[in-house]
Amino acid sequence: MAHQVTLIGGDGIGPEVAEATVRAVDATGVEIEWERVEAGARALDEQGQLIPDDVFTSLEVTRVGLKGPTATPIAGGHQSINVALRKKLGLYVNFRPVRMLPGIRSRFRDVPIDMAIFRENTEDLYSGLEHEVVPGVVESLKIITRNASTRIARAAFAYARRENRARVTAIHKANIMKMSDGLFLKCCRETASQFAEIRYDELIVDNACMQLVMRPEKFDVLVLPNLYGDIVSDLAAGLVGGLGIVPGANLGDHHAIFEAVHGTAPDIAGKGLANPTALMQSAVLMLAHLGERSAAARLQQAIEEVYADGGQLTGDVGGKASTAGFTDAVIARLRQN
Numbered sequence: 001m002a003h004q005v006t007l008i009g010g011d012g013i014g015p016e017v018a019e020a021t022v023r024a025v026d027a028t029g030v031e032i033e034w035e036r037v038e039a040g041a042r043a044l045d046e047q048g049q050l051i052p053d054d055v056f057t058s059l060e061v062t063r064v065g066l067k068g069p070t071a072t073p074i075a076g077g078h079q080s081i082n083v084a085l086r087k088k089l090g091l092y093v094n095f096r097p098v099r100m101l102p103g104i105r106s107r108f109r110d111v112p113i114d115m116a117i118f119r120e121n122t123e124d125l126y127s128g129l130e131h132e133v134v135p136g137v138v139e140s141l142k143i144i145t146r147n148a149s150t151r152i153a154r155a156a157f158a159y160a161r162r163e164n165r166a167r168v169t170a171i172h173k174a175n176i177m178k179m180s181d182g183l184f185l186k187c188c189r190e191t192a193s194q195f196a197e198i199r200y201d202e203l204i205v206d207n208a209c210m211q212l213v214m215r216p217e218k219f220d221v222l223v224l225p226n227l228y229g230d231i232v233s234d235l236a237a238g239l240v241g242g243l244g245i246v247p248g249a250n251l252g253d254h255h256a257i258f259e260a261v262h263g264t265a266p267d268i269a270g271k272g273l274a275n276p277t278a279l280m281q282s283a284v285l286m287l288a289h290l291g292e293r294s295a296a297a298r299l300q301q302a303i304e305e306v307y308a309d310g311g312q313l314t315g316d317v318g319g320k321a322s323t324a325g326f327t328d329a330v331i332a333r334l335r336q337n
């Protein structure tokens with residue numbers, strides 16, 4: 001039976017990388033009925049709603065989404081669609097595996113980077129609770145709860161156990177934010193005690209950033225509150241070739257939305273230059289989530305072969321190929337294997 005997946009193209013380069021990814025996934029031979037819906041700035045223009053009702057109606061049925069990036073205005077304007085989707089669907093885990101692909105022209109290319117980032121996805125400073133206390137003074141509330149901290153810690157440790165990972169590192173600033181980050185750490189420690197076979201340690205976020213750049217190969221599984229998770233994931237993406245590469249998954253108890261770490265890249269949108277690797281690698285995670293492990297492995301292998309060959313890479317990773325050229329090369333590899 002075909003799997004049903006909700007496809008949200010999004011804004012900017014979103015529709016370009018989404019269509020490239022659909023072509024690659026379809027070429028694995030897995031039958032997927034794509035339910036195409038729109039969310040984002042374009043949906044607002046065309047349908048008068050940022051997240052039209054059919055997005056939720058579709059996700060209620062399919063429970064799995066593949067999403068391109070959506071634009072969020074800076075300092076004012078509408079709320080982030082991602083934050084709204086994550087809250088409404090209870091997508092409390094943001095999972096970002098960061099791995100070096102063969103042939104990447106990163107200054108870290110010879111370093112065996114392989115880390116799994118678990119970012120809490122629903123609270124912290126992303127709760128959107130900001131107000132003006134008096135003119136010239138604003139306050140932004142950082143919400144940390146036992147419930148959300150424990151469930152992200154459990155997700156990180158459960159993954160470490162399932163994937164035979166050796167170590168989980170919690171990243172925090174509890175030396176300054178003693179209560180909020182202190183509670184996050186307490187929940188991580190309590191969870192660690194239930195996973196005795198996995199080494200657990202802690203790093204203060206500023207030190208963690210320095211060590212990530214100096215010794216990225218030392219990191220294994222990382223668990224972080226929302227804001228540090230956001231920043232550290234982009235830093236980690238930079239180590240392995242940039243935002244065009246790194247995939248992501250937003251996971252809850254009932255729904256999952258797979259999307260790249262990158263944004264709408266307005267500077268290259270509509271030019272056929274975007275690198276679809278990040279969304280394709282997100283689709284690899286999606287195929288595994290759907291139980292299609294062999295197709296997931298084949299798509300991953302095809303992507304890696306195109307990188308190892310190096311002749312059909314996009315501009316952001318030092319090549320000259322278009323989005324379509326790279327995608328054709330991945331599909332050709334899939335057909336050969």
Ligand code: NAI
Binds near residue numbers: 073264
């Ligand atoms: P961005 O990720 O869109 O772009 C940063 C730089 O990376 C740009 O130079 C861009 O050309 C390049 N880049 C990003 N993805 C690429 C790809 N696949 N291939 C080649 N080059 C790529 O970040 P920026 O400029 O901070 O954000 C633009 C918009 O995207 C904002 O409205 C922001 O809110 C939104 N955004 C949405 C996200 C989502 O929906 N998941 C995540 C991050 C940002």
